Amino acid sequence: MEQNNESNLAQVRHVVLVLSGKGGVGKSTITTELALALRHAGKKVGILDVDLCGPSIPRMLSMGRPDVHQCDSGWVPVYTDAQKSLALMSIGFLLEDPDEAVVWRGPKKTAMIGQFVSDVAWGELDVLLVDTPPGTSDEHLAVLENLKKHRVDGAILVTTPQAVSTGDVRREITFCKKTGVRILGIVENMSGFVCPHCSECSNIFSKGGGEELAKMTGSVFLGSVPLDPLLSTSIEDGKDFIQSFPDSATFSAISSISQTLLDSLQTA
Amino acid sequence: MADVPDNAPEHCPGTQSEQAGKTSSCQGCPNQKICASGATKAPDPAIAEIGEKLSIVKHKILVLSGKGGVGKSTFSAHLAHALASDGTKEVALLDVDICGPSIPRIMGLEGEQVHQSGSGWSPVYVEDNLAVMSIGFLLGSLDDAVIWRGPKKNGMIKQFLRDVDWGELDYLIVDTPPGTSDEHLSIVQYLSSTHVDGAVILTTPQEVSLQDVRKEIRFCQKVKLPIIGVVENMSGFVCPKCKNTSQIFPPTSGGAEQMCADLNLPLLGKVPLDPRIARSCDEGKSFLNEVPDSPAAEVYQRIVQSIQDYCSNHVTEEQSTT
Numbered sequence: 001m002e003q004n005n006e007s008n009l010a011q012v013r014h015v016v017l018v019l020s021g022k023g024g025v026g027k028s029t030i031t032t033e034l035a036l037a038l039r040h041a042g043k044k045v046g047i048l049d050v051d052l053c054g055p056s057i058p059r060m061l062s063m064g065r066p067d068v069h070q071c072d073s074g075w076v077p078v079y080t081d082a083q084k085s086l087a088l089m090s091i092g093f094l095l096e097d098p099d100e101a102v103v104w105r106g107p108k109k110t111a112m113i114g115q116f117v118s119d120v121a122w123g124e125l126d127v128l129l130v131d132t133p134p135g136t137s138d139e140h141l142a143v144l145e146n147l148k149k150h151r152v153d154g155a156i157l158v159t160t161p162q163a164v165s166t167g168d169v170r171r172e173i174t175f176c177k178k179t180g181v182r183i184l185g186i187v188e189n190m191s192g193f194v195c196p197h198c199s200e201c202s203n204i205f206s207k208g209g210g211e212e213l214a215k216m217t218g219s220v221f222l223g224s225v226p227l228d229p230l231l232s233t234s235i236e237d238g239k240d241f242i243q244s245f246p247d248s249a250t251f252s253a254i255s256s257i258s259q260t261l262l263d264s265l266q267t268a
Numbered sequence: 269m270a271d272v273p274d275n276a277p278e279h280c281p282g283t284q285s286e287q288a289g290k291t292s293s294c295q296g297c298p299n300q301k302i303c304a305s306g307a308t309k310a311p312d313p314a315i316a317e318i319g320e321k322l323s324i325v326k327h328k329i330l331v332l333s334g335k336g337g338v339g340k341s342t343f344s345a346h347l348a349h350a351l352a353s354d355g356t357k358e359v360a361l362l363d364v365d366i367c368g369p370s371i372p373r374i375m376g377l378e379g380e381q382v383h384q385s386g387s388g389w390s391p392v393y394v395e396d397n398l399a400v401m402s403i404g405f406l407l408g409s410l411d412d413a414v415i416w417r418g419p420k421k422n423g424m425i426k427q428f429l430r431d432v433d434w435g436e437l438d439y440l441i442v443d444t445p446p447g448t449s450d451e452h453l454s455i456v457q458y459l460s461s462t463h464v465d466g467a468v469i470l471t472t473p474q475e476v477s478l479q480d481v482r483k484e485i486r487f488c489q490k491v492k493l494p495i496i497g498v499v500e501n502m503s504g505f506v507c508p509k510c511k512n513t514s515q516i517f518p519p520t521s522g523g524a525e526q527m528c529a530d531l532n533l534p535l536l537g538k539v540p541l542d543p544r545i546a547r548s549c550d551e552g553k554s555f556l557n558e559v560p561d562s563p564a565a566e567v568y569q570r571i572v573q574s575i576q577d578y579c580s581n582h583v584t585e586e587q588s589t590t
Contacts, residue, residue, distance in 0.1 A: 134336045200507055
């Protein structure tokens with residue numbers, strides 16, 4: 001097992017966790033869009049989806065329900081393209097019935113994640129993004145315990161602008177400090193909605209909370225991603241937003257975040 | 269799946285399993301003797317104590333969703349406010365989201381602390397007839413993270429149900445974290461010796477949310493928890509300037525309406541997005557009092573009415589069968 005872990009992650013250059021204390025703020029959406037943006041920048045990217053109770057990434061990348069194959073060194077991740085530039089491994093692939101609930105308590109989840117992290121044959125990757133469920137509990141501890149044997153570059157924290165959300169993310173920052181994970185920066189998602197009819201901007205979930213949180217905690221603010229029905233639709237249909245809408249403000253927000261991320265990974 | 273103690277070996281079968289104390293991984297575990305004796309397989313005595321304690325609570329409602337951030341806490345808080353607006357009813361709101369407690373802020377109680385009394389922990393009161401309990405009241409600072417594994421979270425939930433001085437209640441509303449894991453199994457297990465009216469399921473219109481919510485519905489069916497109905501939140505946004513509606517979270521697969529039709533569940537209502545809801549929550553005020561004549565508030569009131577009707581019909585049904 002130990003040896004597997006070594007060889008399977010040996011050729012992965014950077015490991016980045018996507019965290020948030022709060023649910024439904026867009027961790028999986030940001031993970032997906034960052035992965036696509038990094039791929040467009042010519043990087044080889046992997047996504048590990050460790051949200052056991054609610055895996056969303058397979059749908060967001062329109063991967064359906066492929067069979068996962070095994071090779072000598074473990075599970076072969078599923079590739080979204082022939083060039084094998086974007087690899088994905090999700091618990092969603094291992095469930096027989098997509099509507100079936102994974103009703104597992106902590107210890108079973110911990111064991112599953114341990115296997116996940118060490119048994120996927122990622123091959124050569126520039127960046128591995130790890131999408132996590134909300135909270136600071138079993139999954140997070142298990143991911144860290146297993147990845148730390150290799151390396152963890154740091155974490156991106158996702159929040160929405162309201163105080164109800166930044167309040168939970170403050171606790172996640174404490175989690176990172178306690179577990180020794182470097183905070184690469186904070187992303188504010190669902191930040192303002194521009195009405196497609198009259199161009200009036202409404203701050204549906206308030207405004208500026210992410211940037212304020214970054215200032216207060218001395219973290220880097222990576223940028224804000226607006227509420228964009230085109231993005232929600234792309235995510236629903238599993239389409240590549242980065243490719244479909246290269247002129248949108250949302251696109252420039254995401255690509256600037258991915259550029260900042262790359263820079264900070266390279267200087268680290 | 270049973271409890272696994274903190275000091276258990278890696279492959280602990282669980283203290284309540286048939287294999288407890290007998291598997292190879294039990295060798296050398298400090299609990300092996302007690303597990304092998306069978307004493308741990310008896311049901312937790314706390315379940316009976318909780319049943320006793322909550323026998324004076326008329327209605328118990330769980331608010332669930334497989335997905336995070338769809339508005340469980342917002343809905344729970346407003347359901348509590350609406351039910352408590354009838355001064356003759358005693359209402360309590362319990363937050364079992366141990367890692368991300370939002371209820372203290374939404375109820376305007378941030379910074380409050382729980383007090384100990386002779387009969388247990390006293391909940392924090394928003395009004396004379398509206399009590400609230402959350403782990404947020406037990407934390408020293410707003411930065412404190414609760415980095416707990418399952419068994420410790422379960423212990424906390426047990427304490428919330430058994431050791432809080434709830435008193436006589438008409439409604440106990442339980443707000444849950446996303447998922448189908450420790451917190452959910454525990455709350456259902458600990459309430460198993462008492463009557464639970466049912467669960468209200470929250471979702472947003474997109475398939476990405478519905479696919480998680482279907483799992484939660486399966487969970488309810490597995491643990492035999494009745495479903496009162498489904499609420500679709502963040503359903504369309506009316507621009508305050510031009511009054512046109514935008515589907516910010518598009519119902520690409522037909523939304524909650526289609527899911528309810530497929531699964532034969534009642535749709536309790538669709539609450540539109542309104543920036544004033546998020547603002548009220550941040551400020552710890554009730555949106556229903558702040559903007560009572562808004563379309564979202566009207567939908568809320570209708571949903572609350574259906575839940576009240578469900579609960580009271582339920583009681584008469586049960587009385588007529590006994």
